[in-house]
Amino acid sequence: MLEAARPCPSSLTQAATELMVEIGYTAMTMRKLALRVGILPGSLYHHVDCKQDCAARHHRTPQAGLGKRRPT
Template identity: 50%
Template sequence: MTRTAGSSGKKTLAAIREAGLDLIHEHGFEAMSLRQLATRVGLQPGSLYNHIETKQDLLFDLIHNHMVTLLASIDDALDGIEEPIERLKAFIAFHLTYHIERKREVFIGSSELRSLEPKNRRKIVALRRDYENRLCE
């Protein structure tokens, strides 16, 4: 994929995130290089820093966005369902569907948790706990 001259920063950042998901899913976070990422997006390696600060920030951003989407989506799926058994059924149906449809994000969110710096890991673990707590509401 080559970058289109005059493309917007938002489109470029979206392309970086998408390529980051692909590369981390394919190779793992530690094996993915920023040079590979830049090549995939069609940027010079130094140009990445106009959009991301560090490789760690990219990983945190990808996992954090996944968790925020997961939480918003489960809240939508459970909205208006009051009966505990029906909430459990809705949670299970949502959980399975979401995890099938977003395999890359789920895989990275689980397998690359170990690659996050401690402060970032704590934030993601807290979001995961929030998700799990939806079962107790």
């Protein structure tokens, strides 16, 4: 049976969105996300199970990443 995703603080979702826009999904690591929000990497797993959860939340967030461009 699948478990429902735990609620994610908006600050974590926002930081994940910013990182994905800035450096891309592949380059974003849980360690980089933890550093961005100021918590220990292991503490992230109290909010999300994996990096894919962050991406899913990013795509469900209204206007996620709109108006922002990645540097070329």
